[in-house]
Amino acid sequence: MEYSDIYDSRHKRTGRQMVRGEAIRENDYIQASAAVVICDGYILVTRRHPDKKNGGKWEFPGGGSSAGEDGEATLYRELEEETGICPYKEQIKFLKTVFYEPYHLFMEVYLVEAEVTLKDLSLQESEITQAMFVTQQELELMLAAFTDLDKQIYQEIKELL
Template identity: 40%
Template sequence: MSSTSATPDRQIIHVAAGALVDPDGRVLIARRPPGVHQGGLWEFPGGKLEPGEAPSQGLARELHEELGIQVRRFRPLIRVHHDYGDRHVRLDVYRVDAFEGDPVGREGQPLAWVRPDDMDAAGFPAADRPIISALRLPSRYLITGDDPRDPAAFAARLDRALAAGIRIVQLRAHALSDRDYGRLAERLYPICRAAGARLLLNRDWSRDPALAATLPGDGVHLSARMLQRLQTRPVAADRLVGASCHSAAELALAQRLQLDYALLSPVLPTRSHPGAATLGWAGFSALVEPVGLPVYALGGLGPQHLAISHASGAQGIAAISGLWSADAEGGVGAVGG
C-alpha cells in the first residue's frame, strides 16, 4: 500500500465507491471484467467521477448505472490514495446502509454478498484492501478505564458496555503487574467472545515481547513509543494490531508497518489533560487525509461525535469515559497510550 501524493506526470483517477451492507452484515462485491486494469479481481461497486462532480453525487450515479439501485442512506467510510505506478487512484468510499431496488450487474459483472471477515484481500486490488479493514472494524472503540484491581466490578462494567453494542475493547490497565494483567485478560476474553467483541491487549510489550502470545486476546495495541521502535508488523496477520498516534509521521509509520488501525489524539479537550493542545476536527481531517488505514478519533469524545468523526475521515470514535458504561453520555474522554 502506498499513499504518496500524485506527481504531475501521473494520471490521477478520482473514484467514488460504495460498500452496500445488507441486514445480515454482508457486503456486495463485483468482479472486474477481464482485459481491464486489475481485471478478474473483486471490487466494491463504483466508478470514476465526472468533471466537477462531488463524490457523493458520483456514488449515487455510479450505483444506479451499475446496479440499478437508488441510494437512500450512506456515510463516509474511508478515503484511500494508492499509487499503481502508471496511475494514482483516489478512492472516496461510502458505507451504504439503505437503498431501493435489488442490485443486479447491469454491465454483466458477477456479484456476490460476502461478510467482511470472509473476504480474501488477495482477491481485491491493492487500493481496495484498506476498505476491507474498515468494514471489519466497528465505529465505537472502547478503552477500559477505572480501577482494574476489582475484577468483578470491572467485568460487570464491561458487560454493560457490551450490552450497549461495543464490539472492540482495548484492555488498558498499566497499574497491574504482568501476572494480574494476564488474569484479568483471561477473565474478560470469554466475556468479549460471547458478545461477538474483540479484545485487544495494551501492555509495554518491549519488556517481554513473548507475553502477547501467551495471553488470550484478538490482537495488541501499541503506544506511540512502542510503534516508533518497530521495523516490521509485530503480530501475525490473523490478529489485529493498532497503535496510538499523535502526528503525521506516526500515522505514516503505522501505515508502512501495515497495521490494522490507528488512534489519533487528542481531538478535543480532555479532563485528564486540561489545557493541552488539541487537533480539532479540521486538524484531525488534515492528518488522516493521506493515510490508507482506518483511523479512530480519540480525546474528549463520546457517541454524540460519531457523525462528525465520519465526516472528518475517521473510522469512528475511541473513548474511555465516553463509552465505558452503557449509560455513558460521552463528551469527556482520556488520551490513550
C-alpha cells in the first residue's frame, strides 16, 4: 500500500498521511510533480491510458508524491517510471507551484531541458499510450484535448517557457 503526506492549505506537511487514491478530506491537501520536458524547442506531451481517470487526454508527465518525498524526488521517480527519462540535476529548473482546487492538489512544476527523442522513451504502458514532441503553438492548438489540471498548469507557466 502506498501512502501520501497530507499538507495544510499553506503547503506545509501536517505530519499525517493517507493511503494514495483515497478521497481527500475537506481541509487536507496532497502534492504531486509535473515535468515540462523541452528538447530543441519542442515540448513533450503524453496521452493517458484509456483505463485511467481522464483517459485519452493529453498531459505533462508526472504524478503524485509518495510519503516522505519532496517535489523534486517525485519528479525524478515519475519521469523515469512513465517515460524512462533520467535527467541530471542541472537539466531541471523549478518553475512554480500550481494549486488545483478540485483535487486539493499542490502541483510542483519543473522545466526539464534534455536531449531526448521519441525513440529514447520507454513508456509505462499502464499509464501512457502515446507521446509526442510539439511546439508551443501546436500545444496551444491541442489544449482542449488536455486534462483540466494540465490546461491550468500550462496557462500558469506558458510565460516561463
